[in-house]
Amino acid sequence: MERTQPCVICHCLFDENILLPLGVLHDDIHDSIRKDCAVCSANSYICRSDLSKYTSLLTANQDQTNDDCHMFASQDDIATVCTFSDRCSDILSKHMGSWSFLIWSFAFLIVWIILNSYFLLFKPVDPYPFIFLNLILSVISALQAPVILMSQNRQAECDRARSTYDYAIDLKAELEIRNLHEKIDILLAKK
Secondary structure, three states, X not given: OOOEEXXXXXXXXXXXXXXXXXXXOOHHHHHHHHHHOOOOOOOOEEOHHHHHHHHHHHHHHHHHHHHHHXXXXXXXXXXXXXXXXXXXXXHHHHHHOOHHHHHHHHHHHHHHHHHHHHHOOOOOOOOOOOHHHHHHHHHHHHHHHHHHHHHHHHHHHHHXXXXXXXXXXXXXXXXXXXXXXXXXXXXXXXO
């Protein structure tokens, strides 16, 4: 004996094997159906034609979200959008923040002190308090700080763009997984 059930949307009677219970549907589809039909539960049934209307609405919303994902640049585009000053500050901060810069700076200081203390004893360029050396170091420090800050600002902008891009990719993956879950639930309901 075939059992028939009414569709919760169109209220037509269908064979129970053709209908799908609302409990196996994805939450988004179930919420959409619940908005249109106040008297529905997880034990209610929906026909395939009405279900296709709701899944097409969900797919349209997913396509809109996918279009929103495509408006973000790729990670290659994020790395290449920079001005000449951005590239200069990146290069300078990369070299000024390295061990080789520290070693060369320390070697320069030692050579400067030795030359002005012993070899140029009669006529040193910078006598003992090394005031000119202090001036050189102060100028380097004064120029080094803004260059490093510019590089950090640019890196923060790149990180922001990458996180936006990663969010778009994660959102797209979530929608694909949600779509796969929905298809599996429909296949399981057919059994």
